[in-house]
Amino acid sequence: MTRRLTHVGVVFLVIYGLLFFRLEMIQVLNANSLRDHSQNSREITLVFDKPRGSIRTADGEIVAQTVAVSGKQGRLRQYPYGPLYSHVAGFISAENGGSGLERTHNKFLAGEDLGVRIQDNRDLFIDRARTGQIEISVRHDVQLITRAAMTGHVGAAVVLEPVSGSVLGLWNAPHFDPNHLSSHDLTAAMTDYGVLFSDPEQPLLNRAEFQNHEMGSLFTIVTAAAAIEQELSGFVVPPLEAVTPVDDSRVITHTDGVCGGNIASLMLTGCFPGWATMGEKIGRPGLNDVSQRLGLSESSPIRLEGSPQGALQVTRLDLSASHAAIGTGLHATPLQVAHVFATVANGGSRMQPRVVERVLAHDGKVLQEFGPSVLGQSISKETAAELRELLAQNVIHGTAQDLSISGMEVGGMVASPFLAKHVWAVVIAPVTLPEVVVAVLLEHDSFDDHQTAEAHVAAITRRITEAVLRLPSSNVGGS
Amino acid sequence: MNNQRVVELTLLLLAAFITIATVAVAAVGEDVAIGWDALPYLVGLLALWAISHLALRRWAPTSNGLLFPITALLQGLGFAFMLRIDPDSASRHFAWSLAATCGFLVVLAGLRNLVLLQRAWAYIGIFGFLVLVTPAIVTTNSRQPTGSQVFDLGPVRVAPQQLGILCLVVFFAAWLTNHRFRNTAEHLGELERLDGDPSRFLPLVSGWLTTSVIIIFQFDMSLAFVTFAIFVSMWWVAVGRMVDLTIYLAAIGGSIAIALVSITELQDRFAAWIDPWSNSEFGAPITRSMFALAGGGLTGTGPGGGSADWVPGATDQFAFVPIAEELGFIGGAAVFSSYLLLVGVGLRLAIAARREFDSILAIGTTIFLGSQAWAAIAVAVRLLPPTGSSLPFVAFNGSVLVTCNLALVLLLRISETVPFVSDRTQVLPQVTPQARGGK
Structure with a gap:
């Protein structure tokens, strides 16, 4: 009996050891990955009703602020422009955590960052609430323009400054009002969150950053870059109507009869079979190489600086070279598309897209500056210049004539991927000395055909570009 | 005076110090609403400990001096964290502590000899069975994501299963004492594998049925684990036949498999357990408790700095989470080391106990406490x-505190029959058929 009693003791020792080991796994070994987990809203919930810095735009509008209210909590997070910045600033709530900058830059706003926490020597000894104000590169006027242009559509628009990588405008539709989620009426906030969460249109989703769509013919810019690099720009594709890929069943056709020529004429006519032939000539490794350098494949999709790495898969060029060349099955987010074209606009130098410019102290002193950061030279200056010329020609007498702006030379592309229910448009303006890149994505709009859809997305993009360039120029261009 | 009581008093003072310190540190933190009005309850709790200690001096002067301070420390920690999380329930917590201490005193004073329990085993068994199965019939609040079966009787919440299980432990200890000799491995030898009194299948079948009923009708894996652990350890120590154990384990495994295949709610819970990240209804409590634990890290956020409001059931099912979050891995490890210590003391009592009934009862009671603690922490x-x-002892779940205190009295009473637990393990006299009934 004593022997068997020892068995019981040993078994209990073992299962308690298991507990010890498991607790150590959670609290010590894996603690960091759990803390950074995308569903972890603990930190942000803890600071929900604490003092919190404001977020303001580059042109001085307050986007989010904490105000004193009467009641038990005493403080309320307010978003004066409601839904206008719902995906930039995000929200903070008592039960549902937060999103956007409220979440990613929580440590500055809540004053947990050491630089914010201790602003002068006395802060070492006095325990008082110090918070950081965040200044973002998004401009209120650009944001208003983008919203106005996108009215009535589902999709996303990104306005990027190619030189610095700063995001000037970022708008997603549908959107939500963060004021409802930050409310002190917890039941109402929970209900609102539940409704937003289960909405099939996904208003909580920041499409520009976290949802990817097939690029379609937008990818031919990468194919063109690869062709130029392999000195195939003079290669003339013989006129043809359709191409059957080597290892893929779907035949690539051109709608307007026979087409061909060098990359310039392929771009101007939107010649899919021609691009496919070009792609086969370049080969998949060549295409993959360029798209990798531009951040489109083989690495996790580019995000705004400080954004969490979300659930998006790493894109790979898996199909045959012919299909890869025309972007079949290659997915990208609107931010990625804007980023690729901004790289072309910026002479091939990739700038990390970012939205936070600087962190300010309570008295306006700059505590931390987030300058432009270069990710690398992905294509040569000459290649980029040639690509810009292609894009400019494409707007003058190619497939993107709807994008032309009077009195200014712009470059751009419009794409409606085969069998897909979304359309893309992207503009570099002005093409000679680029100031902005605008990328627009429209989802499942109820257009009858691709032509109308393309016309719509082009009109929206043109409207945004025109209006942004017409703004007081001292503010655009970072000068 | 008695050595054990001196040990007890010293350790009690230490437990009181830790409790007061935890409350004090939590109270100075910002955002924690512990006011001076909590002071009477704290003083009251310490007074209850003093009364219990004096009662032990009076009615069980030679009982083990480690048991009560360990439980007092756990109770004090539970009180401190309850104050920090929900200061408004201080009065209710105190009322339950008072009830628990009263139960402790009454049983301590009334039950001077465990032979009484052994004689009343049948009544205790029937009572325990009734208490245990009533919730299965009159089920309330069954679909809480984390909830155990709780009755809301106006202001009082009662979870009666624990009491039922404790009664069955007493019953089973008596039954095994009366019947075990015919079936033990020593008596029959491992060779005669299937021989022996047919009555030996009685406990196996009933243990299997009880565990299965709990799994299938109450979806309560923790309670199932507790009954399973108690049953298996008592039965193994008393009877110890390898073949029977194998058959029994296979039967339990079969029940779980059948339940998993056929019951959708159980499947949901299981799916949420295996992958809590993608299941918000059942998964949220698990993910939140994991996030809170990770937030605490090695040394914790300090009392008052955690996110207890955000973790569901932080004063009850997940009572371990705020402790491990705010005191860190070190504090969490200290808490379950306390339980391990409790189990260790209990098992040594079982080894040293003079009578067979005492020995088996000590195992049952020890595992009753130890497996509950294990299950509660394992869920977190x-x-x-x-x-x-x-x-x-930690969770603020009313009647559980009372039940645990009753179990504690049983252990204390058993320890009294062991005049001196030396550092060397005492070996029981070999069990022979003549030892029937243990009297």
Whole structure:
């Protein structure tokens, strides 16, 4: 009996050891990955009703602020422009955590960052609430323009400054009002969150950053870059109507009869079979190489600086070279598309897209500056210049004539991927000395055909570009 | 005066110091609403400990001096964290502590000899069975994501299963004492594998049935684990036949498999346990408790700095989470080391006990406390599917505190029959057929 009693003791020792080991796994070994987990809203919930810095735009509008209210909590997070910045600033709530900058830059706003926490020597000894104000590169006027242009559509628009990588405008539709989620009426906030969460249109989703769509013919810019690099720009594709890929069943056709020529004429006519032939000539490794350098494949999709790495898969060029060349099955987010074209606009130098410019102290002193950061030279200056010329020609007498702006030379592309229910448009303006890149994505709009859809997305993009360039120029261009 | 009581008093003072310190540190933190009005309850709790200590001096002067301080420390920690999380329930917590201490005193004073329990085994068994199965019939609040079966009787919440299980432990200890000799491995030898009194299948079948009923009708994996652990350890120590154990384990495994295949709610809970990240209804308590634990890290956020409001059931099923979050891995490890210590003391008592009934009862009671604590912590760290049992002595779940205190009295009483637990293990006299009934 004593022997068997020892068995019981040993078994209990073992299962308690298991507990010890498991607790150590959670609290010590894996603690960091759990803390950074995308569903972890603990930190942000803890600071929900604490003092919190404001977020303001580059042109001085307050986007989010904490105000004193009467009641038990005493403080309320307010978003004066409601839904206008719902995906930039995000929200903070008592039960549902937060999103956007409220979440990613929580440590500055809540004053947990050491630089914010201790602003002068006395802060070492006095325990008082110090918070950081965040200044973002998004401009209120650009944001208003983008919203106005996108009215009535589902999709996303990104306005990027190619030189610095700063995001000037970022708008997603549908959107939500963060004021409802930050409310002190917890039941109402929970209900609102539940409704937003289960909405099939996904208003909580920041499409520009976290949802990817097939690029379609937008990818031919990468194919063109690869062709130029392999000195195939003079290669003339013989006129043809359709191409059957080597290892893929779907035949690539051109709608307007026979087409061909060098990359310039392929771009101007939107010649899919021609691009496919070009792609086969370049080969998949060549295409993959360029798209990798531009951040489109083989690495996790580019995000705004400080954004969490979300659930998006790493894109790979898996199909045959012919299909890869025309972007079949290659997915990208609107931010990625804007980023690729901004790289072309910026002479091939990739700038990390970012939205936070600087962190300010309570008295306006700059505590931390987030300058432009270069990710690398992905294509040569000459290649980029040639690509810009292609894009400019494409707007003058190619497939993107709807994008032309009077009195200014712009470059751009419009794409409606085969069998897909979304359309893309992207503009570099002005093409000679680029100031902005605008990328627009429209989802499942109820257009009858691709032509109308393309016309719509082009009109929206043109409207945004025109209006942004017409703004007081001292503010655009970072000068 | 008695050595054990001196040990007890010293350790009690230490436990009181830790409790007061925890409350004090939590109270100075910002955002924690512990005011001076909590002071009477704290003083009251310490007074209850003093009374219990004096009662032990009076009615059980030679009983083990480690048991009560360990439980007092756990109770004090539970009180401190309850104050920090929900200061408004201080009065209710105190009322339950008072009830628990009264139960402790009454049983301590009334039950001077465990032979009384052994004689009344049949009544205790029937009572325990009734208490245990009533919730299965009159089920309330059954679909809480984390909840154990709780009755809301106006202001009082009662979770009666624990009491039922404790009664069955007494019953089973007596039954095994009366019947075990015919069936033990020593008596029959491992060779005659299937021989022996047919009555030996009685406990196996009933233990299997009880565990299966709990799994299938109450979806309560923690409670199932507790009954399973108690049954197996008592039976193994008393009878110890390898073949029977194998058959029994296979039967339990079969029940779980059948339940998993056929019951959708159980499947949901299981799915949420295996992958809590993508299941918000059942998964949220698990993910939140994991995030809170990770937030605490090695040394914790300090009392008052955690996110207890955000973790569901932080005063009850997940009572371990705020403790491990705010005191860190070190504090969490200290808490379950306390339980391990309790189990260790209990098992040594079982080894040293003079009478067979005392020995088996000591095992049952020890495992009763130890497995509940294990299950409650295991749920919080995602080792068991999320239907939580309350952390003994810590969780603010009313009647559980009372039941655990009754179990504590049993252990104390058993320890009294052991005049001196030396550091060397005492070996029981070999069990022979003549030892029937243990009297």
